[in-house]
Amino acid sequence: MIDPLAPPVWWTLGGLVLLLAVASAVTAALRWRFPARDWRELSDRIRSWWVLFGVFAGAIALSRTASLVFLGLMSFLALKEFFSLIPTRRVDRKVLLWAYLAIPVQYYWIATDWYQMFLIFVPVYLFLLIPAIMVIAGETRGFLRAASSLHWGVMICVFLLGHAAQLRVVPDAGNPVAGAAGWLLFLVITTELNDVFQFLWGKSVGRTRAAPGLSPRKTVEGALGGIATTVLVAWALAQVLTPFSTAEALMAGALIGFAGFFGDLTISALKRDLGIKDSGSLIPGHGGVLDRLDSLAFTAPLFFHFTIFLHY
Amino acid sequence: MLQRLVFALVLRPLIAIAVGLNVRHRERLPVAGPAIIVANHNSHVDTLGLMTLFRLRDLPRVRPAAAADHFLERPGLLSFIARHIMRIVPLDRRAREKGEDPFGPVLEALDDGAIVILYPEGTRGEPERLGRFRKGIWHLAQARPAVPITPVFLAGFGKVLPRGSFVPVPFFCDVFVGPAIGPDGRPAGRDAFIAWLEEAVRTLPGDRFRETWE
Numbered sequence: 001m002i003d004p005l006a007p008p009v010w011w012t013l014g015g016l017v018l019l020l021a022v023a024s025a026v027t028a029a030l031r032w033r034f035p036a037r038d039w040r041e042l043s044d045r046i047r048s049w050w051v052l053f054g055v056f057a058g059a060i061a062l063s064r065t066a067s068l069v070f071l072g073l074m075s076f077l078a079l080k081e082f083f084s085l086i087p088t089r090r091v092d093r094k095v096l097l098w099a100y101l102a103i104p105v106q107y108y109w110i111a112t113d114w115y116q117m118f119l120i121f122v123p124v125y126l127f128l129l130i131p132a133i134m135v136i137a138g139e140t141r142g143f144l145r146a147a148s149s150l151h152w153g154v155m156i157c158v159f160l161l162g163h164a165a166q167l168r169v170v171p172d173a174g175n176p177v178a179g180a181a182g183w184l185l186f187l188v189i190t191t192e193l194n195d196v197f198q199f200l201w202g203k204s205v206g207r208t209r210a211a212p213g214l215s216p217r218k219t220v221e222g223a224l225g226g227i228a229t230t231v232l233v234a235w236a237l238a239q240v241l242t243p244f245s246t247a248e249a250l251m252a253g254a255l256i257g258f259a260g261f262f263g264d265l266t267i268s269a270l271k272r273d274l275g276i277k278d279s280g281s282l283i284p285g286h287g288g289v290l291d292r293l294d295s296l297a298f299t300a301p302l303f304f305h306f307t308i309f310l311h312y
Numbered sequence: 313m314l315q316r317l318v319f320a321l322v323l324r325p326l327i328a329i330a331v332g333l334n335v336r337h338r339e340r341l342p343v344a345g346p347a348i349i350v351a352n353h354n355s356h357v358d359t360l361g362l363m364t365l366f367r368l369r370d371l372p373r374v375r376p377a378a379a380a381d382h383f384l385e386r387p388g389l390l391s392f393i394a395r396h397i398m399r400i401v402p403l404d405r406r407a408r409e410k411g412e413d414p415f416g417p418v419l420e421a422l423d424d425g426a427i428v429i430l431y432p433e434g435t436r437g438e439p440e441r442l443g444r445f446r447k448g449i450w451h452l453a454q455a456r457p458a459v460p461i462t463p464v465f466l467a468g469f470g471k472v473l474p475r476g477s478f479v480p481v482p483f484f485c486d487v488f489v490g491p492a493i494g495p496d497g498r499p500a501g502r503d504a505f506i507a508w509l510e511e512a513v514r515t516l517p518g519d520r521f522r523e524t525w526e
Contacts (some may be wrong), residue, residue, distance in 0.1 A: 076482075084468065084484040090439070096481050158449060163491060281334045 008178040008240050013057045020050055052283070052292070056188065059191055060181055064109070064168060067184065071165040072107040077156040077289040078152075078297075081099040081280045085270075085290075086149050091153035095130055095146075096106065099154050102126055107156050110165045118166055118209055120157035127151055156297050167307070174311045175243055183307055189301045190234050190253060194260040197233075198226030206285065213266040218261075226237040227257030245299030248310060256299045263298030265292065316368045318397050327364045331357065331472055332484045333485055338365060340462065340489040345425035347492070348461045350449060352513055353431035354439050354470030359398060361469060361485060361509050362429060375421050376429040377401045401428060415452055432509070439470030445510045450502045463509070465516035488516040494503040 023046050031039045057293035083096055102122065109118040131147045164187060172179035202222020210218045234253025238244040244252060267290055270281060280288020327333065342349065351362065359376045360430035365387045368375050383394035394400045407414035422426055430452075432445035453461065468485030490512060499508045 077332075080482045081484060083482075088471070090471075090474065093477065093479075093481050097479065100482060282332065282484075 004180070006178050009060065009181055012178075012189070012237070012240055014062070016053055016057070016189070020046070020053060023049070036065075038178075040218040041285050046285075048283045048285050058274060060185065067109060067168050068107055068111055068165050070167075071161065072103055074289065074293060075103050075107075075158050075161050076100070077282065078161065078293050079153055081282070081288050081290050082144060082153040082157055083150075085274055085276065085279060086153070089139065089142055089146055091137045092134065092146055092150065094137065094175075095133050095150060096220065098133055099126070099150055100181070102154055103158055106162050107165060110162060110169055113169050115166075118162070122154055123161075126154055130154075152297075157293075160301050161293060163304040167300070167304050170308070174307075175241075177243050178241045186234075186237055186241045186252075187239060187256070187300060187303045188296065190256045191229055191260050191296050193233055194226055194230040194257050194299075195264065195295055197229040198222045198261065201229070203224030211265055211268075214265055214272055218265060218268070224247050227254060227261070230257040230260075243311065252303060252306060256301055259298040259302045260295035263295040266298070267294035314369055315397050315399060319364065319371060320368055323337065323360060324364045327361055328336040328348060330480065330482050331361060331405065331469075332482075333365070333487055334336060334484060335365060335487045335489070337489040338487075340491055341366070342427050342460065342462055342492065343370055345427045346422040346456065346459045347427045348427045348449075348459055349427065349464055350424070350432055350461055350509060350513060351429065351466055352442050353433050353436050355436060355473045355475070356478070357469045357473045357480065357485075358431075358436075358466050359429065361487065362466070366427075368410055368436045370427070372399070373425065373427050375399055375401045375426045377403050377418055377431075377454060381406075382428065401426070410462065415448060415455070419455055422452075422459055431471070432506075436475045437468070439474035439492050440467070442510075442514055446505050447502060448504060450505050453498065454503065457495050460494055461514060462491040462492045464488065465490075465513050467517065474489065487515065488517050516517075 017106060027043050028037065029044050030037075030045070038226065056070065059066040060226060079100065086304075092290055105119055109121060123176065130151055130162075131143075133182070134143065134147055164184060168180050168184045170180050170183065174180075175182045178185070199217075199222070202219045206217075206219030206222045208220040209216065210220045210223055231250055231253035234256065235249045236244065238249030238252065242249070267279065271277065278287030279290035283292055286292050339421055349362070351358065359378075362378070363371065363374055376398055378394065378398075380401040381404075383400060384402055396516060401417050401523050402415065404410075404412070407416070413419075418430075420429055432449045433443040434446045434448075435443070437443040449461075453459075465488040466485065467488075468483050471481070471483045472485065473480040493509075493512065496525050
């Protein structure tokens with residue numbers, strides 16, 4: 001077993017500190033150069049990045065268990081936010097409790113590396129359990145909508161996001177460079193940077209709206225520029241954290257770029273449907289937990305399968 | 313001391329993780345008494361959530377008004393919590409029959425410099441529905457016209473723990489704090505004042521509150 005604190009992991013975390021320090025410095029410089037403009041959202045954003053990075057890096061460095069607890073907490077916060085956003089029926093209070101309970105259960109399968117159970121628990125057993133509890137309550141009005149929307153939330157927040165945790169428990173031998181922690185770091189860093197790149201490209205050269213019905217801020221230029229930059233970063237990061245060949249690294253970058261784009265848009269569609277702008281206000285400058293994790297929910301399972309297929 | 317300890321070690325972390333509050337204009341909450349906070353009431357968690365928003369050193373001054381018969385009649389855990397952790401101002405709902413002023417204890421608390429939390433709906437009522445305000449707040453405002461009134465709108469707590477349920481379910485909740493209403497510009501006349509205050513609470517969330525409870 002490779003120590004999770006293998007040197008590549010430390011170099012990467014150190015690199016991120018440097019990156020955030022540069023971001024803070026640029027923000028400070030912008031504030032100083034253009035004091036009249038309102039930089040609050042940007043500085044909130046960067047400050048939140050520091051906090052998110054600090055907690056995530058701490059969990060990664062501490063142990064495998066700490067990483068799983070951190071990701072489980074993210075699943076919980078995301079699910080709580082989802083349940084708070086969608087219309088729910090009072091009669092389904094019990095179902096919601098069971099859905100929350102699915103988080104420790106699912107992460108237990110992950111921690112014990114019971115892969116088969118990890119794969120079927122939410123898609124099959126919870127899919128059966130949710131309507132079963134609802135049937136006992138006996139309220140038929142809004143039954144289909146409640147059953148499907150509750151399960152949709154658990155799929156996104158627990159099952160899909162859980163793939164990031166599952167990536168942390170695969171045998172370290174598959175990644176002789178940096179172990180399982182290397183896969184997880186690679187996934188999270190490229191996914192989050194992809195969000196940032198798409199935002200920056202869209203803001204600077206964005207003209208053509210990619211999905212006018214969904215989000216005014218998503219542009220074709222932003223998406224393409226973001227994905228291209230992500231591919232480059234994935235290539236560079238793969239040298240440090242993974243045994244990927246050049247072709248594999250480029251493909252992983254493209255996969256994460258595209259999947260992140262659609263994850264982001266999916267939560268935008270949900271918010272548009274519900275008539276809200278941010279999914280919450282837990283993370284200053286970013287919005288809610290779902291606003292931050294939407295792309296990861298989509299990139300995690302795809303990158304997980306990509307990695308398993310090629311290296312296990 | 314016990315109150316601050318319980319809030320710092322148990323209630324604040326519990327509310328932060330299991331519930332989670334989105335607070336708009338926290339800075340508008342009064343820090344010095346005497347002051348009155350007027351809020352809508354959906355759940356017992358309302359008071360807990362609201363009280364976690366105060367600094368620990370201001371906490372002993374915060375006193376929620378609550379029905380004495382509901383919380384204090386039988387000795388036990390509930391009454392202990394009501395007395396020593398929540399530190400309620402007991403309202404005797406049968407005071408008028410006995411010829412006493414039901415708001416006497418509230419006036420005393422205000423004169424002691426307390427920040428009193430009042431729920432003019434008088435009851436938790438239907439979860440997540442704003443009921444009509446009762447008249448008591450008018451008498452208080454008449455008796456202590458200089459005391460500022462801060463309107464607060466709470467949403468979501470009725471989903472966490474509605475009346476009649478015993479197991480809380482995690483949801484994010486919203487707290488909208490309005491600007492304090494000073495002594496000037498309050499409508500004269502009881503009904504006008506009550507309707508005006510009700511409106512001040514009801515309109516706080518603007519378009520940021522959606523009905524998500526069916």
